[in-house]
Amino acid sequence: MSWIRDIDRADIVGGVIDLRTVDLNLLVDLDALLATRSVTEAARRLNLSQSAMSGSLARLRRLFDDPLMVRTGRALTLTSRAEALIEPVAEILRLTEVVLGDKDEFVPATATRSFSISASDYATAVVVAPLIRTLSAEAPDVTINVRPRAADVPSLLRQERVDLVIEPRETMGPSPLPSTSLFRDRWLCMLDASVHQGTVLDPERYLALPHLVYSIGQDLQLNLADRHLADLGVQRRVELTIESFLMVPLLIRGTTLVSLVLERSTQLLPLTGLRLVDPPIPVPDINEAMYWNPRNTDDAGHRWLRSRVAATAAALDVGQAG
Structure with missing residues (x-):
């Protein structure tokens, strides 16, 4: 654990870190930064101010003795150390959620949360548009961000750059990702x-x-x-x-x-x-489906979003969204 620099040497005994000296909330911030590659987007995801997220990034850089994110042109790029942390950090948080159990409740009428959906303009018009009309009344403080399609959908979900992807099963092919069929078209x-x-x-x-x-x-x-x-x-x-x-x-x-x-x-x-x-x-024909990161399967808010997308798709054939 020689890469840790934010801990007093007295807190490391026999090569083992005293976790009581580490703010483990930084892992949540790190996960968001690694997924979004953006201080602004990470702050928005966690409902933090940009200055607070910048402060977390500074602490993480000291902690790992690595810049983690470096500017390349106008964008931020992950260092090799940061790339190597993506899956371990996500797994640590997933296991933590399993240990603690899903005790969170998601109340759409009062929830303040942002979700991202990757979809073509066709899928956006057919299913996301009626979804928004429903959610505007049911969950007024929930924001839906529609993102463009990506060639590497598994990477898009693994890095949690989006919450859901709507894609034809014919495009995705056999996939280990959890999914739900939405609708068929000719x-x-x-x-x-x-x-x-x-x-x-x-x-x-x-x-x-x-x-x-x-x-x-x-x-x-x-x-x-x-x-x-x-x-x-x-x-x-x-x-x-x-x-x-x-x-x-x-x-x-x-x-x-x-x-x-x-x-x-x-x-x-x-x-x-x-x-x-x-x-x-x-x-x-094509068969549209939604896919997501298995880490989010049991998240209360994510379950709610998936249920609303599925209900909207089911209502298409009866002429109402619902």
């Missing part, structure tokens, strides 16, 4: 009704048209339907790619473009002058 083709009036969209006609492709994330990852067609070796003329499904109707109108869209999203979009038909080349 793909349709969207075209301009006047341009394609009376046209039968068979496979030959479909492949002859210019295509608008909805891509996802900074790496422009194809959506599941377009990826399926690519895997089949289907050759299409992609004329336009975008990152937001909300723009599809605006860009389709007055053009010969065709695009694959999810049926639930079309219920939220202005469809005047547009035509929806089944894809002439079948594509599999």
Whole structure:
């Protein structure tokens, strides 16, 4: 334990630290700092002032004799020592919670807490938006932060950069992460009704048209339907790619473009002058689910959030959120 510097030598006997001399609350602060890589975000997560969190970081730096977080450009980067602490600190806190038991109560009407959800704009519109309408009355002091999707979802949850991730099971594949299925959706083709009036969209006609492709994330990852067609070796003329499904109707109108869209999203979009038909080349449905860090499975607030997301998704097919 030679890396500890914040403890008087008299408090170390035979190489064992007298824990009575250590403020173990610093581990909670450290966990938040490691997860968020931000003094501001860590303070917000723990409902502390930024100055208080800065003070904790200073004490932690003395404790570990390591800067822990260093500035790289405008962002903070973890040192190798800090990276090595991520999982041990999280495990210590998890075991502490197990030992002490879940005695916390979460009362939505009076709770003040912030949750982060990683979701595509499609999932945000379909399930997070009606969720917010419910929570604004049920839990007025609870804040929901919607974060963009990430390529490495397990890392996103392991580092607790978000509380929940909403992703298609087809994207996640087999995963050890705890999860709950939310809803299913199918793909349709969207075209301009006047341009394609009376046209039968068979496979030959479909492949002859210019295509608008909805891509996802900074790496422009194809959506599941377009990826399926690519895997089949289907050759299409992609004329336009975008990152937001909300723009599809605006860009389709007055053009010969065709695009694959999810049926639930079309219920939220202005469809005047547009035509929806089944894809002439079948594509599999998607199955959206929510995933979380197993450490949070028994957290009272987290359980409440998951139950509200699941209830909102269950209400989609009956036309109400709930």
